[in-house]
Amino acid sequence: QQQVKQSPQSLIVQKGGISIINCAYENTAFDYFPWYQQFPGKGPALLIAIRPDVSEKKEGRFTISFNKSAKQFSLHIMDSQPGDSATYFCAASTDSWGKLQFGAGTQVVVTP
């Protein structure tokens, strides 16, 4: 079974709106939580990542919110643009090799 549960499976948002994707985990040993972005025909690429010693990290229009007690983290895409249309994966890691457990993915479509 998946160690990282991601929702929703898909999301349609209007240009300028906010996209929110949520992930939950059970393994309290996870210590690194990245988000990857994948465009059609491409491999995933790291978008933004957070460690559990902070509750929020922002890079441009992308923000990770992290709730350690609830074992949840989320990605917020502010002022969503059509170019943000992609599949987003949350992930978590617990070992020194950086092996990642991925969520199932969320397909985001931003309409003009």
Added chain:
Amino acid sequence: DVKVTQSSRYLVKRTGEKVFLECVQDMDHENMFWYRQDPGLGLRLIYFSYDVKMKEKGDIPEGYSVSREKKERFSLILESASTNQTSMYLCASSLSLAEISYEQYFGPGTRLTVT
């Protein structure tokens, strides 16, 4: 820029064939990974390697093996392809220094169809 290349973008094989998927990275990364990507399941780790000739099983190694004879090259082998191995296969690489970065760099993927 880190570049991870995979030998084929699309591959069609018959049931029972031995299949080789090749991956090459040009950034002298120690770690290399093979995933399969299926709709609704995300990316699942098949095998990874942290050094030449070293390998570790991931979450779904059954029916697969790997080879890493050179640092830059990591091969995934399907010993006897079956239809349930029809999938997108992604290779990735990363530095070994976890305290600096866990970032994995992915190739474009190989879409394998087994008929």
